[in-house]
Amino acid sequence: MNNKVFLNRFLILLLLPLTFSCSKRNLGYFSNYGDEKLLTEDITLITTQPIIQPGDLLQITVSDNNPIAAAPFNKINFKEENNENASSNVQDGYLVDQNGIIDFPVIGRIKIGGQTKANAKISITNLLTNYLGNPIVSIRYLNYKVTVVGEVKNPSTFLVPSERINLIEALSMAGDLTIYGKRENVMVINESNGVRTVSHLDLNDKAILDSPNFYLKPNDIVYVEPVKARKDQSSLTRSNISLVLGVISAASLILLNINR
Template sequence: MNHLLKYRRLLVFILLPLIFSCSRRNLGYFSNYGEEKLQTEDITSKTTQPIIQAGDLLQITVTDNNPTAAAPFNRITLSNESSGNTSYNAQDGYLVDENGIIDFPVLGRVKIGGQTKSDAKISLTNLLTNYLGNPIVTIRYLNYRITVVGEVNEPSTFLVPSERINLIEALGMAGDLTIYGKRENVMIINESNGVRTVAQLDLNDKAILDSPNFYLKPNDIVYVEPVKARKDQASLTRSNITLVLGVISAASLILLNINR
């Protein structure tokens, strides 16, 4: 009987590392929001317009009460000359050079780098009033994209036609995090005007909804770091499989000894 008690204690001692190695992780988002069914709160974070920088590809169109007068200021393809209809070729974008300058029809070299789209519209409109009676400028990004990599199901680079996307939407486009994604440390990498910034956000914390980095900027990189379990635990794989096999072997030896 003493031998049986001894073997049971030994078996418990062997199983303890396995039990504690399978620690629970919080896989939810915004888990500190509470249990209220409906919550309302003021939104403190506001989306900020991205700054135009070198390498941006922009579609800029100019309209006026007199379409004929506005035509020289557009890179256009005539679709039906007899009817006067025109269509804008999205491929004819304006590439912002390393000095923040674009080559604009008639106006020549115009610096818009370092400005928001709203500021650039005002700058171009002011220049165009020397030629047109009521110029209206429209600016769109042709290369507004974000990249999501790391522990997500579908890592990729995504074009964002709406020019507005937040972190959760980006993760959704990438198929969400895998179970090995470290939700406590999702990194957002941004390079702008020669400066690289890395923000670390915790998806478990509702505070990220008010973070200035919650809404992504053009060319942002979202990196989801793997948890340590991905390397040495991986949910009863690799090291844990070895541990389980060891436990099974030890338990088998104990049972054999008991049966003798």
């Protein structure tokens, strides 16, 4: 065997691990839906309202047939606009404390933690009937947010003004998964009533559309795990990379000299 043949085989053996490391992966979503041109199926997932938790910031407005009578129950500050003399009303938020309690004008401390918005509206409305003829209560989250981290293009924390977001929408806001994102194991971390729940969802499987964790709750964390190739890539040190490149460069120089 001459030197040229030996070096050719040496280079092939050196590059084989790189070739086999690139295994075929399924980068699609809901892959088991098949190739049907039109598919109709019943929606079985019933979404539930989030539970009010300590740390939630709520906008609560009260209206009545008599606006003057309702005014003391609305927490209003007057904020001067930048570079303008005019003022505008800015609704302050009610911060739910660690005991699930808010400080409400006139009424005082009200416990709404552990309730849904619908139940909290009923609780506050019942208290207001002692003061108003026909009270109407509206509640909105001011800090409804979800966090998306891991192998996505733009990891960040996102506010959700609509107070309704599913996993696909959250991933879209984060710029979608990178090619290194492990679609078979997306984690959703939720903390509620002192309990932490970690769910593992498979984006390749259409079953996630019916998962109770498909619609995210306030303060949920979505974590996209990197595939093994990404982990292996990160674990390589600069010295190892330099060593491999050095061997390839040396072999290439020898091969060029032989070919002359």
